[in-house]
Amino acid sequence: MITASDDGAQYGLVIANHGYALLVETAGGVMIPCVGRRTLGGIYCGDRVRWKQADGNSGVIVGVEPRNAVLARPDTRGNPKPLCVNLDQIVIVGLATPETGTMAASDRIRIDAYLAAAELLHIEALVLINKADLYASEAARAALDATTAPWRDAGYDVLYSSTRTGAGIDALRARLHGRRSVLVGESGAGKSSLAGELLPEREIRIGEISSGIGRGRHTTTVTMLFHLPDGGDIIDSPGVREFRLGKIPPAELAGAFRDFRPFLGECRYRDCRHVNERDCALEQAVADKRLDANRLASYRALLDPQER
Numbered sequence: 379m380i381t382a383s384d385d386g387a388q389y390g391l392v393i394a395n396h397g398y399a400l401l402v403e404t405a406g407g408v409m410i411p412c413v414g415r416r417t418l419g420g421i422y423c424g425d426r427v428r429w430k431q432a433d434g435n436s437g438v439i440v441g442v443e444p445r446n447a448v449l450a451r452p453d454t455r456g457n458p459k460p461l462c463v464n465l466d467q468i469v470i471v472g473l474a475t476p477e478t479g480t481m482a483a484s485d486r487i488r489i490d491a492y493l494a495a496a497e498l499l500h501i502e503a504l505v506l507i508n509k510a511d512l513y514a515s516e517a518a519r520a521a522l523d524a525t526t527a528p529w530r531d532a533g534y535d536v537l538y539s540s541t542r543t544g545a546g547i548d549a550l551r552a553r554l555h556g557r558r559s560v561l562v563g564e565s566g567a568g569k570s571s572l573a574g575e576l577l578p579e580r581e582i583r584i585g586e587i588s589s590g591i592g593r594g595r596h597t598t599t600v601t602m603l604f605h606l607p608d609g610g611d612i613i614d615s616p617g618v619r620e621f622r623l624g625k626i627p628p629a630e631l632a633g634a635f636r637d638f639r640p641f642l643g644e645c646r647y648r649d650c651r652h653v654n655e656r657d658c659a660l661e662q663a664v665a666d667k668r669l670d671a672n673r674l675a676s677y678r679a680l681l682d683p684q685e686r
């Protein structure tokens with residue numbers, strides 16, 4: 379592994395960011411608080427950087443390696459605010475209704491939004507329905523399978539897991555192995571429980587990172603990177619867990635629905651937004667049962683109201 383660059387700087391990985399405060403993990407696995415050179419602009423959790431020792435036990439970041447996938451959420455003015463970078467995968471933790479295995483429309487739309495976000499970032503996505511122990515009856519499991527079928531049909535993997543019984547956790551570990559992932563999804567779906575299961579040293583790490591970045595116990599706004607015991611990372615913070623899709627132009631949004639792609643370009647109007655236009659190929663595909671009606675409904679719900 380190369381640990382030093384030509385200018386004498388060391389390579390490192392940003393494992394936490396809180397505003398301008400950054401914590402870098404050195405090639406030797408040591409954490410060092412850093413600030414970035416002003417000219418570098420924003421630096422985020424997941425960035426590969428070059429840093430130099432400054433006075434005391436702190437450093438200055440002098441370079442940022444090219445990054446891929448920037449996970450951002452719109453700020454109050456609608457401008458994208460990066461949360462973390464260099465992701466490989468979004469794990470979408472969904473929640474169905476116990477006993478019945480059905481899912482509220484709003485929850486389905488949120489899963490579709492995250493899937494679209496993963497497509498737009500060109501990274502993998504996994505749908506994970508946790509609390510599988512609550513869908514124990516054959517009927518509930520069959521209903522859950524029907525609920526999740528549109529995602530499988532669109533080419534996504536769907537896993538069921540339970541932190542209570544341990545079911546599916548090994549399959550989840552296998553999917554996280556060697557990748558850098560975020561767990562997203564609505565509150566109550568089981569993200570904390572899953573993180574606790576996957577990251578046995580999590581609490582210790584949170585303590586180390588918090589003191590390293592000078593946040594004491596106010597860790598909730600710090601975005602942190604955790605290493606999985608078997609390789610791979612998880613980036614976590616409330617902002618990351620609940621990030622939102624920003625305003626996406628209709629054509630781009632439709633392209634981010636994998637299962638729409640065979641039909642795009644087949645509508646009567648070239649600029650069809652697939653809302654209420656005549657001879658819309660997506661509408662026709664739904665009528666022909668070649669496309670799931672809920673997926674089209676999600677797309678419409680996610681369109682910027684001004685575009686509808």
Ligand code: GDP
Nearest residue numbers: 508509540541542564565566567568569570571
């Ligand atoms: P988060 O808001 O997504 O982080 O969800 P939590 O991890 O805090 O979990 C919400 C609630 O669901 C807690 O009461 C957990 O104990 C419970 N929970 C988590 N995982 C499971 C599971 O696999 N099965 C069941 N039955 N409950 C779970």
Ligand code: ZN
Nearest residue numbers: 645650652658
């Ligand atoms: Zn159309």
